[in-house]
Amino acid sequence: MAVAALERIGRDLRARVRKLFYATGFFLQVLRHTPGVARQPHVSLKGIVLQILFTGYEAFGIVALVSLSIGAIIIIQGIALLPRFGQGELVYSILIIVIVRELGPILTAFIITARSGTAIATELGSMVVSHEVEAYVAVGVNPISYLVVPRFIGVTVSVVVLTIYFSIFGLFGSYLVTQLIEPIPLRDYTQNLLSALQLVDIVSTFFKSIVFGIVISVVATFEGFAVERSSTEIPQRVIRAVSRGFVLCFVANAIITLIYYL
Template sequence: MPNVILTGLKTKIDSLMYGLGFFARLLKGSFAFITRGKASYKILIMQILFTFVEALGLSTLLALGIGAVVNSVGIPFLSSISQESFIYPLLIIIITRELGPLLTAFIIIARSATAIATEIAGMVISHEVEAYISVGVDPIEHLAVPRFLGVTISMFLLNIYFSVFGLAGSFGVMQFFYTMSASVYFDNLLQALTLSDILISIVKSISFGMIISTVAVIQGFSVERASTEIPVAGLRAVSSAFAWCIVVDIVLSVLYYTSLV
């Protein structure tokens, strides 16, 4: 039994070290991306189109829904204790600092992580990756790096979009409780918003984007021969990306709140 545990632990450590090495390879390739040919830029643009632009509708609906829920639950309760002004920092905490980056990451995982993993896995099974290698094209730099950058950039932009719509959309919901001018609402909101709130949101979004893209690419390249491995790679990409994003979110939140103490 101890040998089984040690073997499993060694496998986990080896997998983690491989992931870190692959991530470092992606970072290195990202710095040299500007010198690459037009084909890689096309992959980057298409990845941003799929991950960011095509996810705007779902993000809008989710952001407005979260803002509506926070206001519909928070305002009556805060009014009952004569603390209505606390709704603004509450909106910032929930939408910008916490739920915004995480829910945006979940949207991208559900849409893009599976797509990237299955697409690359299909290329491996059909020997397209071998064809790239045979003509001297590095598949990591040509296939993985554009997707890594595309998902990271899209995650950053989608998180900003989510926060803006979540906070702005809350204004419409607030009108059902009491009439307030837009200038008063947004002035109070901007007073509650701090630089640290923006920074932690940006750090989370970029971190989640890099995690999702790295995990998806690794799982895509991990297949070997059978076509039945392709959907399995997609499922592994989703589950691993979910787990890592939640762990990193907890770590970043703990570091943020402990720094405020």
């Protein structure tokens, strides 16, 4: 009984390690084929543009709305609370930390995972079930360079671009709310924000958004290709793509933040 349980645990562990290596190999394959986009732009460029259109441009509205709301909430809470402790100026640092450095990249990643991660996993899973991927292989087209790399680049660029928009809208959304509560000149507000904004914040935000874009696109494409033969596997793989995408984004965020403070 105990031996059987041990065997089962060992088998699961081996399977997980094998999957991890497989996923690592998949990721390395994606990285290996990414520079190839420059050699065949007529093939991949349109796919990248359409991926940015679906992932970035179409998510712009919801990202802007979320960032405006969060900026408004932070400024309302900050103006109500911080002056009681004589730390009213800290509201600008808090805006930069929360919107630019922390919430901007992670919330954008969540939105992209929920919208585009699911779409990519579903699309690739359907292509596997309908043997389209096998057809690509049969005619000598590498599915990674033709299907994965445009999505990988498109999603990563979209996350970076949307994170920039998230930060800009979040900061100026808070300014609009400030005008309703305690009007201050735009020049003073901008100057205080720019004084609180450090280069390391910008670098950290870009780095996070790039990592999150890579995580979302690789996990979504990996789970899409993980569908084997049945269409009922597709929703399971989509759910797994979303949950693993969230978990990996959280872990990556924690690691990058830890590196930031070391």
